[in-house]
Amino acid sequence: MSLSDADRELVVEELGREPTRAEAALFENLWSEHCAYRSSWPLLSAFDSEGDQVVVGPGDDAAVVSIPSAGADADDDTYVTLGIESHNHPSFVDPFDGAATGVGGIVRDTLSMGAYPIALADSLYFGDFDREHSRYLFEGVVEGISHYGNCIGVPTVAGSTAFHDDYEGNPLVNVACVGLIDDPDRLVTAVAKEPGNKLLLVGNSTGRDGLGGASFASEDLAEDAETEDRPAVQVGDPYTEKLLIEANEQLIDEGLIESARDLGAAGLGGAASEMVAKGGLGANIELTNVHEREPNMNAMEYLLAESQERMCYEVRPENVERVHEIADRYDLGSSVIGEVTDGNFVCTFDGEVVVDASAEFLGDGAPYNDLPAEEPAEQERDLPEGVDLAEAFEAVVGSPNTASKEWVYRQYDHEVQVRTAMAPGDDAALMAIREAETGLAFSSGADPNWTDAAPYEGARAVALENATNVAAKGARPHAAVNCLNGGNPEKPDVYGGFKGIVDGLAEMCSTLDVPVVGGNVSLYNDSASGPIPPTPTLALVGVKDGYEAPPAALQGEGELLLVGARSLEGDAEARLGGSEYLAQFGGTDRFPESLANPDAFVDTLADVANEESTLATHDVSHGGLAVTLAEMVTDGAGASVDLDAPAKGSPEALLFGEQAGRVVIETTDPRSVREAFDSVTPVYVLGDADDSGTLDVGLDDGSLSYDAAEIADLRDVIERELD
Numbered sequence: 206m207s208l209s210d211a212d213r214e215l216v217v218e219e220l221g222r223e224p225t226r227a228e229a230a231l232f233e234n235l236w237s238e239h240c241a242y243r244s245s246w247p248l249l250s251a252f253d254s255e256g257d258q259v260v261v262g263p264g265d266d267a268a269v270v271s272i273p274s275a276g277a278d279a280d281d282d283t284y285v286t287l288g289i290e291s292h293n294h295p296s297f298v299d300p301f302d303g304a305a306t307g308v309g310g311i312v313r314d315t316l317s318m319g320a321y322p323i324a325l326a327d328s329l330y331f332g333d334f335d336r337e338h339s340r341y342l343f344e345g346v347v348e349g350i351s352h353y354g355n356c357i358g359v360p361t362v363a364g365s366t367a368f369h370d371d372y373e374g375n376p377l378v379n380v381a382c383v384g385l386i387d388d389p390d391r392l393v394t395a396v397a398k399e400p401g402n403k404l405l406l407v408g409n410s411t412g413r414d415g416l417g418g419a420s421f422a423s424e425d426l427a428e429d430a431e432t433e434d435r436p437a438v439q440v441g442d443p444y445t446e447k448l449l450i451e452a453n454e455q456l457i458d459e460g461l462i463e464s465a466r467d468l469g470a471a472g473l474g475g476a477a478s479e480m481v482a483k484g485g486l487g488a489n490i491e492l493t494n495v496h497e498r499e500p501n502m503n504a505m506e507y508l509l510a511e512s513q514e515r516m517c518y519e520v521r522p523e524n525v526e527r528v529h530e531i532a533d534r535y536d537l538g539s540s541v542i543g544e545v546t547d548g549n550f551v552c553t554f555d556g557e558v559v560v561d562a563s564a565e566f567l568g569d570g571a572p573y574n575d576l577p578a579e580e581p582a583e584q585e586r587d588l589p590e591g592v593d594l595a596e597a598f599e600a601v602v603g604s605p606n607t608a609s610k611e612w613v614y615r616q617y618d619h620e621v622q623v624r625t626a627m628a629p630g631d632d633a634a635l636m637a638i639r640e641a642e643t644g645l646a647f648s649s650g651a652d653p654n655w656t657d658a659a660p661y662e663g664a665r666a667v668a669l670e671n672a673t674n675v676a677a678k679g680a681r682p683h684a685a686v687n688c689l690n691g692g693n694p695e696k697p698d699v700y701g702g703f704k705g706i707v708d709g710l711a712e713m714c715s716t717l718d719v720p721v722v723g724g725n726v727s728l729y730n731d732s733a734s735g736p737i738p739p740t741p742t743l744a745l746v747g748v749k750d751g752y753e754a755p756p757a758a759l760q761g762e763g764e765l766l767l768v769g770a771r772s773l774e775g776d777a778e779a780r781l782g783g784s785e786y787l788a789q790f791g792g793t794d795r796f797p798e799s800l801a802n803p804d805a806f807v808d809t810l811a812d813v814a815n816e817e818s819t820l821a822t823h824d825v826s827h828g829g830l831a832v833t834l835a836e837m838v839t840d841g842a843g844a845s846v847d848l849d850a851p852a853k854g855s856p857e858a859l860l861f862g863e864q865a866g867r868v869v870i871e872t873t874d875p876r877s878v879r880e881a882f883d884s885v886t887p888v889y890v891l892g893d894a895d896d897s898g899t900l901d902v903g904l905d906d907g908s909l910s911y912d913a914a915e916i917a918d919l920r921d922v923i924e925r926e927l928d
Contacts, residue, residue: 300345320384365650660705692736
């Protein structure tokens with residue numbers, strides 16, 4: 206590890222001397238792209254993070270928002286925390302441990318706010334499913350997430366899985382967590398409070414695993430990364446994490462914690478320096494006081510090891526002994542490593558000073574990069590010809606991108622904690638926040654086909670789709686966090702695409718009045734096979750009274766309506782850019798623009814979804830209307846759909862176009878739905894639901910017909926290939 210010449214000059218100027226070896230390593234990690242956001246920070250001001258519901262915005266381990274209470278104690282505040290992080294590079298090198306420790310890290314971010322983790326979402330992106338290496342990574346990542354989440358008793362309830370050639374050399378693993386704070390007095394932040402307070406390290410012992418993880422995450426993956434970079438990957442212990450979760454609860458219950466920080470990127474050096482910097486303070490730390498599991502560790506290893514299941518707490522001197530007692534009760538290590546001061550961040554090793562620098566300079570002194578950006582070229586229209594519609598239907602519905610992800614989510618315990626009112630497999634999960642008698646809808650994901658075709662418009666569609674997911678379950682979008690993934694920002698075309706997803710996501714979230722309260726940036730997702738598509742994972746929560754919601758599955762008793770299209774006439778609706786149809790059959794097209802008034806659409810959809818006459822709701826997105834209808838059919842409920850009116854557009858555009866912000870509604874009162882959306886967006890009659898268990902689609906020049914068993918066989922491609 207080494208500082209760049211330019212960074213070293215800044216450090217020498219600030220310190221008035223050459224940095225020690227430990228200081229140089231600490232600066233390199235804290236000033237890395239992963240920690241300092243040097244290339245992305247100038248763009249992030251585009252996000253609106255303000256709102257009456259926002260309690261703690263960006264900058265802490267997790268964001269905190271208040272949620273409305275619907276019960277008798279409606280005046281009592283209930284908070285939820287939102288956090289998201291990436292573990293991309295580690296998951297390429299070691300898919301099981303890389304993904305598992307990503308779960309552990311985001312859960313500890315939740316703990317450090319005084320919250321109890323109640324739900325996880327995983328958004329995963331891999332190379333082409335047909336490649337053996339992609340399947341190896343896919344299986345290892347899912348196993349790592351399921352093992353860690355199941356062991357710690359936190360349900361994984363939402364997420365997404367996508368396959369795209371450009372992730373072959375660099376998969377993405379983005380994990381989000383929701384936590385619950387049922388009493389505002391339990392809220393803790395990372396802002397150190399007072400000189401003289403002690404700094405305690407609680408949790409697992411420190412070893413040499415994960416050394417330089419922040420720096421490693423800020424570089425392109427080399428061809429030999431799977432062997433050479435393995436020491437930079439942390440090794441998780443979920444059973445210790447479960448003990449840490451329960452110990453943290455007791456520490457918060459007894460009011461023993463003044464501030465807290467999870468030990469993640471840059472280890473102890475990062476966590477402790479960031480805590481005191483946020484309070485405008487400093488610290489004195491003796492590194493040899495750290496409880497360790499490996500002998501003869503040096504100062505740099507103590508500072509930068511990213512060993513898992515560890516927390517740094519600020520504790521008043523009179524409470525130190527009680528913290529030790531609670532740690533002992535849960536069989537966790539604990540050590541007083543130093544104290545808060547009003548001076549520099551000073552670390553000693555066997556009494557010798559190895560770090561002496563301003564905590565603020567360590568955390569915020571890195572200069573931002575002013576990088577050139579090239580606008581992506583607009584896609585030209587070059588559509589495939591002569592594709593049979595039945596062949597297209599089977600290819601799109603049976604693609605691993607749009608097929609059933611049950612093989613993934615059935616490995617997760619989504620019922621632990623008994624809060625999951627709507628399980629994985631629907632548009633959004635729904636969690637019962639009984640403390641407030643409020644339902645919390647949760648959606649997470651992105652579509653690389655969209656943002657590869659058009660970064661700006663594709664990112665707008667990602668935001669609108671996630672908002673549509675929660676609104677389709679009757680919830681109003683409330684707040685969001687994002688994980689912005691890109692390639693090497695030093696390449697102008699790559700940085701231009703990254704800028705596009707930032708601006709697009711920010712613009713749509715602002716239009717929807719959804720504050721983006723936190724997030725994560727992961728750049729240098731580049732390898733010998735090239736950069737990843739710009740990938741803006743959004744994790745969004747919505748709120749509603751109660752825990753009931755219409756399912757995506759047809760009930761077989763109502764009329765089917767398509768709501769939210771810009772228009773089914775004209776050129777705008779005919780666009781197929783970013784679609785799975787083009788991914789399967791080749792060709793290019795411009796990405797379709799989102800509907801004109803998405804905020805009114807989402808608000809109205811949430812109202813309509815809560816009507817008793819609404820029997821089923823399902824968003825139209827990945828794979829288009831063909832996939833939506835196929836997913837709604839069950840053994841006991843089918844549909845007869847008429848798409849044969851020529852004025853509505855080409856059959857390909859109708860079936861496979863992926864304009865975001867559309868929904869299919871099964872209703873027994875179609876008139877009220879049309880009236881609700883009258884001034885918002887067109888409403889089209891698709892046909893009727895019935896008890897046939899068959900999907901019949903009438904087209905201008907023919908028809909398609911598939912029963913539930915045939916559709917299930919198409920959609921079971923992942924399970925069929927892996928089991």
